[in-house]
Amino acid sequence: MKHLNKLIVAACMAVGLNAQAQDENNPWAVSFGVNAVDTRTSTADDFGDRFSQFFDAKDHWNILPSVSYLNVSRYVGSNLSVGLTGSVNRIDKLVEKDANGNRIVTNPGDLSYFGLDAAVKYSFMKPLNSKWFDPALYVGGGYLWWGDENTGTFNFGAQFNFWITENVAFSLQSGYKKSFADRVEVPSHFQHMAGLTFKFGGKDTDKDGIYDKDDMCPNEPxxxxxxxxxDSDGDGIPDKDDQCPNEAGTAEFQGCPDSDGDGIADRNDACPDVAGPKELNGCPDGDGDGIADKDDKCPTQAGPKENGGCPWPDSDGDGVLDKDDMCPDVKGTAANRGCPEVTEEVMKQLNDYARTILFNSGKSTFKDETMPVLENMKNILKEYPHAKFSIEGHTDSDGSNALNQTLSENRAAAVKTYLIEHGIDAGRLRSVGFGETQPIASNKTAAGKAQNRRVEVKLIKE
Structure with missing residues (x-):
């Protein structure tokens, strides 16, 4: 019995080492009961003789009147399971042949018997589509301690489980153990077993009576x-497929309601309590301009979406709608996108001012009396907020060409900088210098030179 205890401990350790590998309903099974050892096969003269008087237990079966085997097995898939069996017995009936070749049963001296066997078993329960009858075939090997002898064995046989409940079965097993030792030392023999089998290991995390393997929602009852x-809302649609698990709905809308009956589920309906067309997400459109009332700034007047559903205004009354009017607060012309056009008179006035700009001698800084002139130019430019202008600087011929070129560029840039600093958009202005290359009068007289030292403004046409 001491050896049997060791086998039971070893089997329990095997269960513990694999307890986390559960992937089928009740993958583990433990069996225990009684076993019988029959040595009659060692004296058989042919294969058929091995099975004669197979169930003649009284004459040649060795049985202990107590629990004498323990099996632990693990289902691995495809109707296959692997198992480990420990068994114990006492051999007091040994079938031998006498000198005349007749079978006789002797007592070898109550030999101890300990077996440890591993096997792979194939169950026919699923292929037979049975609910309770579970026949199986197995094959494997083991090791046997027979009195003072020991040897390995090759094993095969059949098992029959009769499932009384889902987890409990009455089990019968009969198998042949082919000994690798000498026949006299450790004979080949049959071993029969009868006992109970208990399946376990099925995991039901949420305790709803459905094993996790078959439970689509293993963490929720x-x-x-x-x-x-x-199905939290009781609408016949499970929460996992229900887009509105806490509101009863219909399958048409994946479990969601349609309160206003406009054919749009509330979860997709921007106005769930008022019927409206699908193209407006379920909201009404009172003025028929294609803009839902809730987004329409003028729900009783049709207007474009770009203006929030309101008609476009023409604030300055120049015939150009504000949306197209670059100068919505100033009357202009359609040709100039609603802005007033820069006339020749305006350009003449600008240049009259520009020619009176005075710089300090040889520099690009302004004389004080020029400031009113620059202010007037700025005010004119503001009247034409989308017109672009070129500020051009010129000099007389005094000094070198290089110096005159630089001075003209700097003076034109100074005018541009002043206008920008006083509110004119930089993108509307550019400056350029021409030095002494474009005189408008003779540089031989003081009056001519004075005319040549000038700033001009030109309209940039695009």
Whole structure:
């Protein structure tokens, strides 16, 4: 019995080492019961003789009147399981042949018997589509301690489980153990077993009576008809497929309601309590301009979406709608996108001012009396907020060409900088210098030179 205890401990350790590998309903099974050892096969003259008087237990079966085997097995898939069996017995009936070749049963001296066997078993329960009858075939090997002898064995046989409940079965097993030792030392023999089998290991995390393997929602208690998933709102659609799990709805809308009956589920309906067309997400359009009333700034007047559903205004009354009017507060012309056009008179006035700009001698800084002139130019430019202008600087011929070129550029840039600093958009202005290359009068007289030292403004046409 001491050896049997060791086998039971070893089997329990095997269960513990694999307890996390559960992927089928009740993958583990433990069997225990009684076993019988029959040595009659060692004296058989042919294969058929091995099975004669197979169930003649009284004459040649060795049985202990107590639990004498323990099996632990693990289902691995495809109707296959692997198992480990420990068994113990006492050999007091040994079948031998006498000098005349007749079978006789002797007592070898109550030999101890300990077996440790591993096997792979194939169950026919699923292929037979049975609910309770579970026949199986197995093959494997083991090691046997027979009195003072020991040897390895090759094993094969059949097992029959009769499932009384889902987890408990009455089990019968009969198998042949082919000994690798000498026949006299450790004979080949049959071993029969009868006992109970208990399946366990099925995991039901949410305790809803459905194993995790078959439970589509293993962490939430649910209903069998929904494979273990809940239906919180009771609309017949499981929460996992219900887009509105807490509101009863219809299958048409994946479990969501349609309160206003406009054919749009509330979750997709921007106006769930008022019927409206699908193209406006379920909201009404009172003025028929294609803009939902909730987004329409003028719900009783049709207008474009770009203006919030209101008609476009023409604030300055120049015939150019504000949306197209670059100068919506100043009357202009359609040709100039609603802005007033820069006339020749305006350009003449600008240049009259520009020619009176005075710089300090040889510099690009302004004389004080020029400031009113620059202010007047700025005010004119502001009247034409989208017109672009070129500021051009010129000099007389005094000094070198290089110096005159630089001075003209700097003076034109100074005018541009002043206008920008006083509110004119930089993108509307550019400056350029021409030095002494474009005189408008003779540089031989003081009056001519004075005319040549000038700033001009030109309209940039695009």
């Amino acid at each position: 649910g209903l069998k008809q929904f494979q273990g998933c809940p």
